[in-house]
Amino acid sequence: EHHHHIAVLAGDGIGPEVMAQALKVLDAVSGKFGFTVSRKEAFVGGAGIDHCGKALPEETIRACEEADAVLFGSVGGPKWEHLPANEQPERGALLPLRKHFGLYANLRPGVCLPALTHASPIKNELIEGGFDILCVRELTGGLYFGQPRFREREGDDEVVVDTMRYHKSEMVRIAKVAFEAARGRRKRVTSVDKANVLTNSLLWRETMIEVSKDYPDVELLHMYVDNAAMQLVRNPRQFDVLVTENLFGDILSDEMAMICGSLGMLPSASLCQGAQDNGLFFGLYEPSGGSAPDIAGKGIANPIAQILSLSMLLRYSLGEKTAADAIDSAVRRVIDQGCRTGDLATGAPGEIRVNTAEMGDAIIAAL
Amino acid sequence: EHHHHIAVLAGDGIGPEVMAQALKVLDAVSGKFGFTVSRKEAFVGGAGIDHCGKALPEETIRACEEADAVLFGSVGGPKWEHLPANEQPERGALLPLRKHFGLYANLRPGVCLPALTHASPIKNELIEGGFDILCVRELTGGLYFGQPRFREREGDDEVVVDTMRYHKSEMVRIAKVAFEAARGRRKRVTSVDKANVLTNSLLWRETMIEVSKDYPDVELLHMYVDNAAMQLVRNPRQFDVLVTENLFGDILSDEMAMICGSLGMLPSASLCQGAQDNGLFFGLYEPSGGSAPDIAGKGIANPIAQILSLSMLLRYSLGEKTAADAIDSAVRRVIDQGCRTGDLATGAPGEIRVNTAEMGDAIIAAL
Ligand SMILES: CC(C)[C@H](C(=O)O)[C@@H](O)C(=O)O
Ligand SMILES: CC(C)[C@H](C(=O)O)[C@@H](O)C(=O)O
Numbered sequence: 001e002h003h004h005h006i007a008v009l010a011g012d013g014i015g016p017e018v019m020a021q022a023l024k025v026l027d028a029v030s031g032k033f034g035f036t037v038s039r040k041e042a043f044v045g046g047a048g049i050d051h052c053g054k055a056l057p058e059e060t061i062r063a064c065e066e067a068d069a070v071l072f073g074s075v076g077g078p079k080w081e082h083l084p085a086n087e088q089p090e091r092g093a094l095l096p097l098r099k100h101f102g103l104y105a106n107l108r109p110g111v112c113l114p115a116l117t118h119a120s121p122i123k124n125e126l127i128e129g130g131f132d133i134l135c136v137r138e139l140t141g142g143l144y145f146g147q148p149r150f151r152e153r154e155g156d157d158e159v160v161v162d163t164m165r166y167h168k169s170e171m172v173r174i175a176k177v178a179f180e181a182a183r184g185r186r187k188r189v190t191s192v193d194k195a196n197v198l199t200n201s202l203l204w205r206e207t208m209i210e211v212s213k214d215y216p217d218v219e220l221l222h223m224y225v226d227n228a229a230m231q232l233v234r235n236p237r238q239f240d241v242l243v244t245e246n247l248f249g250d251i252l253s254d255e256m257a258m259i260c261g262s263l264g265m266l267p268s269a270s271l272c273q274g275a276q277d278n279g280l281f282f283g284l285y286e287p288s289g290g291s292a293p294d295i296a297g298k299g300i301a302n303p304i305a306q307i308l309s310l311s312m313l314l315r316y317s318l319g320e321k322t323a324a325d326a327i328d329s330a331v332r333r334v335i336d337q338g339c340r341t342g343d344l345a346t347g348a349p350g351e352i353r354v355n356t357a358e359m360g361d362a363i364i365a366a367l
Numbered sequence: 368e369h370h371h372h373i374a375v376l377a378g379d380g381i382g383p384e385v386m387a388q389a390l391k392v393l394d395a396v397s398g399k400f401g402f403t404v405s406r407k408e409a410f411v412g413g414a415g416i417d418h419c420g421k422a423l424p425e426e427t428i429r430a431c432e433e434a435d436a437v438l439f440g441s442v443g444g445p446k447w448e449h450l451p452a453n454e455q456p457e458r459g460a461l462l463p464l465r466k467h468f469g470l471y472a473n474l475r476p477g478v479c480l481p482a483l484t485h486a487s488p489i490k491n492e493l494i495e496g497g498f499d500i501l502c503v504r505e506l507t508g509g510l511y512f513g514q515p516r517f518r519e520r521e522g523d524d525e526v527v528v529d530t531m532r533y534h535k536s537e538m539v540r541i542a543k544v545a546f547e548a549a550r551g552r553r554k555r556v557t558s559v560d561k562a563n564v565l566t567n568s569l570l571w572r573e574t575m576i577e578v579s580k581d582y583p584d585v586e587l588l589h590m591y592v593d594n595a596a597m598q599l600v601r602n603p604r605q606f607d608v609l610v611t612e613n614l615f616g617d618i619l620s621d622e623m624a625m626i627c628g629s630l631g632m633l634p635s636a637s638l639c640q641g642a643q644d645n646g647l648f649f650g651l652y653e654p655s656g657g658s659a660p661d662i663a664g665k666g667i668a669n670p671i672a673q674i675l676s677l678s679m680l681l682r683y684s685l686g687e688k689t690a691a692d693a694i695d696s697a698v699r700r701v702i703d704q705g706c707r708t709g710d711l712a713t714g715a716p717g718e719i720r721v722n723t724a725e726m727g728d729a730i731i732a733a734l
Binding site: 085086088090091095120121122123124126143144146149150151154157158159160161162163164165166167168169194195196197198199200202203225226227229230233234247248250251252253254255257258259 | 493531597601
């Protein structure tokens with residue numbers, strides 16, 4: 001009891017640097033809160049290609065299978081961009097991992113802290129006091145994996161097909177994730193669809209309404225995806241939990257992340273129901289931002305997204321809620337104290353410029 | 368020669384009010400530049416439902432068929448929201464019109480004038496000097512019309528399918544529209560796709576590259592749709608012409624419009640090749656914003672989007688380029704003079720508050 005085991009896939013670019021800070025924080029909280037976590041490191045992405053010939057080597061899959069959860073860094077970089085799309089680090093590692101483990105629920109918090117609204121591209125008067133959205137994206141259905149998908153000649157022309165296919169059961173389970181999450185928050189779910197055009201969206205909307213009956217305490221709103229893309233810019237504070245299908249979620253969660261203004265702060269979790277019936281998920285946890293090859297190796301990247309990914313891992317996969325809460329508060333505290341990596345700094349008085357390792361240290365000190 | 372004929376579909380909400388201003392401007396320019404335009408008015412949207420039992424009555428289709436172009440107002444409102452999705456004013460009028468006339472090219476200028484950057488939700492330092500994007504959206508292919516689309520039982524579950532289907536020839540013709548447009552602008556086309564996931568996008572990307580060979584003077588860039596949703600917020604000034612498929616275009620063009628900050632200023636054109644080989648298109652021209660039922664009937668709506676829609680109609684369908692240029696300059700002039708409808712007003716010194724009719728008059732005076 002209270003012993004856990006995780007796989008650590010640091011990947012490329014800034015991945016290893018920010019991962020080192022997350023692991024330091026893991027040591028600190030496990031000591032403080034009395035649990036142990038053994039770790040197995042494995043190659044992924046460009047590192048996988050370089051060391052084992054592919055973005056997702058077999059032994060990496062095995063390491064993940066044997067773990068309670070996967071802490072993932074980031075993958076990709078110019079070195080591997082000449083490869084065909086489905087062998088590239090991102091595509092070649094993330095999609096197979098999602099599919100292999102059935103990671104159907106992608107949770108992306110879009111938090112803009114009150115102290116960091118200046119970093120958002122949105123005018124301050126529209127986001128005063130910051131905002132806090134949780135985007136719940138379905139991650140294993142729709143156009144990403146739907147069959148048939150093909151291209152073929154048709155006389156002088158060529159035709160190409162992808163298929164947006166969903167089962168109602170897939171919609172039900174992601175809806176439950178969204179409503180459960182809303183219960184622990186501000187109790188509002190905005191379901192995003194294109195019900196004026198897509199057959200998928202008609203079933204989606206019906207299903208959201210059906211599932212909402214089990215959550216009478218949670219408000220359900222519907223919004224077309226084109227309108228959601230506008231409303232995120234116009235008034236992000238109107239959202240609590242956003243729930244949507246795979247491709248819409250891909251687009252809207254990135255738009256939301258950009259509106260937060262500090263990609264280096266945003267974690268994400270990709271979950272599936274765990275083997276035991278204990279409310280815990282198996283999951284892969286990673287920063288929302290990319291591998292940032294331009295600043296890799298300089299020790300200046302913001303490690304907070306990776307550290308908050310660890311906090312999500314502790315919460316959703318290991319059930320170490322107290323440790324997760326402690327990390328979240330420590331992060332807020334160092335931000336309130338004025339600690340700023342380069343991506344957050346404005347030169348305002350009171351700011352303390354820190355590098356990657358110093359930010360990690362500050363968070364550990366604040367624990 | 369120099370006699371034209373258009374259909375006028377004012378629709379619902381603010382549609383009739385702003386249309387009245389556009390028709391005043393049409394009178395003024397046709398007198399000034401020596402051409403005549405006869406008009407046939409017809410019901411559409413909620414007005415179509417109320418007067419003829421459907422959003423797109425047969426006689427309205429006939430009126431459009433007999434015209435060189437269609438000037439469209441806006442449709443929809445709470446009165447008709449209880450109807451099934453495909454009978455509602457927007458969906459029930461716009462999709463059938465696009466399909467019936469094969470209006471495959473949707474052109475949406477996303478212009479933020481230097482004098483109006485304050486109205487954008489984006490921080491001023493990111494959009495200083497304004498910006499000028501042209502979004503070219505494919506409008507008759509992809510998930511909107513692709514077959515098969517169905518839902519059916521599957522054991523205890525239900526499965527639902529929509530199909531993203533494109534012909535290469537459809538991609539070629541929209542690419543040409545984008546590259547031609549770029550030639551008259553800053554000579555940069557950004558093609559948006561999801562080539563790391565969709566088979567459609569692989570053919571799309573290949574086709575854009577192929578067509579670009581005929582436009583060696585135009586630069587072609589590729590961007591994933593999730594990244595485009597971020598870049599529009601982060602730095603809209605990087606874009607000249609954006610070209611993308613139907614659903615991505617639906618989402619991104621609305622996001623872009625919101626970033627401009629003044630929906631009441633943005634026209635759009637939905638085009639298909641005309642019958643004659645004279646470089647002119649048949650087309651439907653409409654404001655990008657909606658019918659704004661909340662301010663309908665008050666005479667305060669901004670008529671500029673409707674007036675610029677007229678200008679696009681004169682340019683693309685009637686070949687009256689001089690008149691179109693004159694309208695565009697007149698609009699810029701009244702904005703520079705400080706004329707502001709309620710949606711644009713900030714209370715800054717030098718602003719002249721005007722209502723719908725006064726804005727129309729000011730533009731005519733500036734012609
Ligand atoms: C790399 C790509 C396939 C992936 C996706 O589209 O899901 C990425 O954009 C993401 O959002 O995690
Ligand atoms: C009304 C709807 C079907 C339409 C679309 O999605 O194309 C609208 O959103 C638009 O962009 O013109």
